[in-house]
Amino acid sequence: METIQIQTASKTYPLFLGHQILDKLPEVIGSVKPDVSKVFIITDEEVDRLYGDALASVLRDLSPVKYVIPSGEHAKSFDYFYQCQTFALEHQLDRRSLILAFGGGVVGDLAGFVAATYMRGISFIQIPTTLLAHDSAVGGKVAINHALGKNMIGAFHQPEAVFYDVQFFESLPEREWRSGFGEVVKHALISDESFYRWLQDNITSLQHVQNQHLMHMIEKGIHVKAGIVRADERESGVRAFLNLGHTLGHAIESESGYGVVSHGEAVIIGMIFALEVSIELEGLRFDVEELKKWLTSLGYSVDVPKSLDHKRLLQKMQGDKKSTESNVNMVLLQAIGEPVMRRVDDETILSLLAK
Numbered sequence: 001m002e003t004i005q006i007q008t009a010s011k012t013y014p015l016f017l018g019h020q021i022l023d024k025l026p027e028v029i030g031s032v033k034p035d036v037s038k039v040f041i042i043t044d045e046e047v048d049r050l051y052g053d054a055l056a057s058v059l060r061d062l063s064p065v066k067y068v069i070p071s072g073e074h075a076k077s078f079d080y081f082y083q084c085q086t087f088a089l090e091h092q093l094d095r096r097s098l099i100l101a102f103g104g105g106v107v108g109d110l111a112g113f114v115a116a117t118y119m120r121g122i123s124f125i126q127i128p129t130t131l132l133a134h135d136s137a138v139g140g141k142v143a144i145n146h147a148l149g150k151n152m153i154g155a156f157h158q159p160e161a162v163f164y165d166v167q168f169f170e171s172l173p174e175r176e177w178r179s180g181f182g183e184v185v186k187h188a189l190i191s192d193e194s195f196y197r198w199l200q201d202n203i204t205s206l207q208h209v210q211n212q213h214l215m216h217m218i219e220k221g222i223h224v225k226a227g228i229v230r231a232d233e234r235e236s237g238v239r240a241f242l243n244l245g246h247t248l249g250h251a252i253e254s255e256s257g258y259g260v261v262s263h264g265e266a267v268i269i270g271m272i273f274a275l276e277v278s279i280e281l282e283g284l285r286f287d288v289e290e291l292k293k294w295l296t297s298l299g300y301s302v303d304v305p306k307s308l309d310h311k312r313l314l315q316k317m318q319g320d321k322k323s324t325e326s327n328v329n330m331v332l333l334q335a336i337g338e339p340v341m342r343r344v345d346d347e348t349i350l351s352l353l354a355k
């Protein structure tokens with residue numbers, strides 16, 4: 001089991017990474033929350049079906065309580081946030097209680113927001129079960145969705161620890177692999193051309209990722225995320241670079257209906273668009289067609305869904321958290337590893353969407 005220290009301005013906490021390390025979780029809880037009074041697990045139906053008994057077994061001495069939400073992005077809503085808060089109150093959680101976010105990015109965001117707001121903030125541990133969560137579980141951004149925008153209601157609330165056992169990947173469907181791998185590609189593009197080239201050379205199928213390749217890309221992605229979070233915890237500067245592809249990606253998710261297009265698949269389309277904008281406005285020298293060919297071979301759609309109206313997408317992009325006064329601010333690249341934030345005018349966006 002490897003330990004990576006995640007440093008932020010407000011807190012430093014460990015991330016534990018390994019394979020088949022679930023039995024070490026009680027030891028981790030004891031080290032980061034020795035005075036814990038009650039343990040509250042928030043998970044989803046699919047994760048609970050596959051791994052709920054295993055988690056309950058290793059935590060039997062802590063007598064945890066559990067709330068199970070539906071699987072899927074639609075569960076990251078005010079209704080389920082309210083239900084989790086009600087459950088916590090009914091079971092008399094106190095300030096020494098601990099929430100375990102056991103699942104993918106949806107569970108992590110929802111459970112983290114419950115922890116951030118229950119009694120004005122209690123401790124939680126991220127136990128991610130998906131590749132996508134290697135990004136979302138690190139950095140303390142927690143939130144729920146609103147019909148008018150993704151992740152628009154939330155907080156910054158750092159966990160006590162992140163406990164990442166990649167054995168959970170064994171049950172992931174290919175769509176979840178694609179969703180998570182989209183964020184891996186993002187980390188490479190904003191940080192390191194050699195990492196980007198390594199991914200292209202070594203990842204030729206998402207159905208058969210060799211274990212050593214999996215561990216390398218997860219560790220590399222976590223270090224990229226951790227380095228940015230260390231420099232900018234609350235997204236007042238360089239942390240915004242982690243949103244490469246997300247401005248259009250979030251708009252696609254929202255307009256399609258949350259869960260129809262997965263987060264990572266939408267971000268991939270958004271990144272391709274951001275690269276096209278970067279070529280147009282920043283003079284980026286980049287072979288977009290080569291990238292699209294590779295991603296298509298991995299099962300991605302690389303085009304904006306034809307059913308989506310471009311003006312509606314623009315409106316959603318204008319409502320993104322990074323945008324100001326209805327102007328669209330996008331993360332662009334001057335080169336691989338050299339991201340910048342730029343205002344992009346409506347005409348340019350609509351023109352490039354039309355292409």
